[in-house]
Amino acid sequence: MSARAGILITGTEVLTGRVQDRNGPWLSDRLTELGIEHAHTTIVGDRPADMLSALRFLAREGVDLILTSGGLGPTADDLTVEVVAEFCGREMYLDGPLEERIAEILRPLAKRYPQFDQEAVRESNRKQAVVPRGATIIDPVGTAPGLVVPPADGTDGPTVVVLPGPPRELQPMWRSAVETDAFKDAARGAIEYRTAMLRMFGIPESEIAATLRAAADEGLALDELEITTCLRRGEIEVVTRYEPPAQGTYDALVALVRDRHADTLFSDDGTFVDDQVAQMLVDGGLTVGVCESCTGGLLAARLTERPGSSAYVLGGIVAYANEVKSGLAHVDPALIERHGAVSTEVAEALADGAIAALGTDVGAGVTGIAGPDGGTPEKPVGFVCVSVATREGARLTRSMQLPGSRADVRDRTTTVAMHLLRRLLLGESD
């Protein structure tokens, strides 16, 4: 039987959404890689009773492992370790070497904030050296140690892996935790799964449902595949999880999808459109620049998100005001006068302006109405125009109506621009 795990995210700030949880999803991926089944993620506030009932719920679900994130800080609302000790039936003690280790970590911090009371800092953090007896300690990356806590001797129940909330601490500490004997004991029985991803753009979700029904009609053993479809940033993702013997069934499904949706399927190997655009720019030795209005810098930010992007992104112009469109981005004011700032003509001029002003091989131009104000009957909120061009004169231009909030429109517009760049770099032109 496969090992199972549950994830418990703690923190009133996460429950109420003031802080976005990135740990649940990240840990879920790691569990899948290890072949450990992940059934539940539960989020609770900083209340010991709620934390304890969530731990007990996961235990009743029969999980072998519970991963917790958060609640290891120096303030009094950080209670995870105490609650886990109670749940596992283990008493707490002050670990001397650990206290010393934390004091050592705090020394540079003390230099950075000399104006603050150092005794207060030490007292706040001594709390972090009080841990359940019998737990394996994971060295801190920040100041909070992690723990792998097995059930008390002679009792049954899950092993709890206690990790801090900040992702840059949690991630390396997770890698240490999986190497401990206590973790390995609890994770026995993990079985191998494969996960594969198809990404499509420009197709409604119902059409995927129809294709899956067609696959079943053709006799494909879809019950061997756990298929999830979802919308993300304007694209459709089809994720399939399966055991290795079902590889043939998955391959047949991919062949069918490719057959029916050749024009919209753009990734079958996990790559994002961003990866593909970056790779084609690198392979072609090409540079890119953008002139963007409604996206306000998001397209340049998306192109520079990847390490090493300075090899092909020279820069961008955020041409928010019309004076910047004409002054820096080479857009003829008469063109704006004639067609309006939000028009395919101005989008094209912005793409050409990017090439001219930034000296790049490829340019992208974006203009639109992100809302909530500024819409008209002819050009309502969500109307955007995107153009991409090469120095040699190849060009793709599209205008469309995007749904959603200001943030949605701005984000989706960058997705449209990335897909146009992809098609342009593949050699398409209007």
Add this chain to the structure above:
Amino acid sequence: MSARAGILITGTEVLTGRVQDRNGPWLSDRLTELGIEHAHTTIVGDRPADMLSALRFLAREGVDLILTSGGLGPTADDLTVEVVAEFCGREMYLDGPLEERIAEILRPLAKRYPQFDQEAVRESNRKQAVVPRGATIIDPVGTAPGLVVPPADGTDGPTVVVLPGPPRELQPMWRSAVETDAFKDAARGAIEYRTAMLRMFGIPESEIAATLRAAADEGLALDELEITTCLRRGEIEVVTRYEPPAQGTYDALVALVRDRHADTLFSDDGTFVDDQVAQMLVDGGLTVGVCESCTGGLLAARLTERPGSSAYVLGGIVAYANEVKSGLAHVDPALIERHGAVSTEVAEALADGAIAALGTDVGAGVTGIAGPDGGTPEKPVGFVCVSVATREGARLTRSMQLPGSRADVRDRTTTVAMHLLRRLLLGESD
């Protein structure tokens, strides 16, 4: 006794983090506004057994209401309605008028995608008109209807509010759901809470812990306040929830924090630094522009995030390549040669360049090493220089070492720039 609620987020794509859940936090805020206590958010994949056990867990916790999001789509992995019907002990039926209503909604979609099989679309969506008997139907905003499902007659248990996954559908449908009699019946006993927020920048979290201990030592009744502190985007947030009679205690706490942390406390009314900068620009009739390197467009994107920002943001230059720094952003190439592209001198030149090139009253310049490559012993990854200036010659410049990943460094740098803009607009200058 206060009414209590739990939230159940469904979807393998959310559990595994391919899609970020925005509904749990949003619904949590709405519950707080209504005075309904929110103890748990549980995330499960698209497996009926896991969904059912999560519903039963929340029921055992004694909640009066369960809100679900997701799993109402047309594909076979969308099973929420069936599972909720089973949980509530109610049979399913095809609702004729609802089927007609959904068909009507699909007509424009059919026009948008004429190439796809319309019968397949209708069949996929007929499924969405099958609902539990006795449920109150919430009109769809997309194609999926919502539901308010009370427990079967003669039985006890929570009322389940079933909502779709996309936030722009869920949010208006939630507002309809709270108006139904079925919801009001279940939410009886809600009591009023107040929530207040303090935001600080440039202070370690342990210092807040020391201040809270000092408050307790001074005899403040902190047990009347539910205080949570957390780090967000490089700032510290202190959120306090309390019942109205504890207002005096909260006011005393704020006075103490203000006394001890006057220089770092920048918001006590829920405003973000972004709101404050925007308001000061509007009030002063000032315009702003940016020249940014390592943030690659994120600072301009942050400044243009708010509706109406075109009133004061003229634009930006993403000066990624040195040629763009000198060609468009007026940075003397000799300065880059002498001090390096990542230096306070170049940050100052970029701020001045923003004012000159974009014609603004205020300029911000950013340069740094976002990593993971490009660091040196003198200027390691995370070293950033930020400068802000006015046309009249006021100026603030800082360099610092930021922790975290490439994404962290880029994001934190925008926070530093926003705080420097705030101080500059308040009249500070080096």
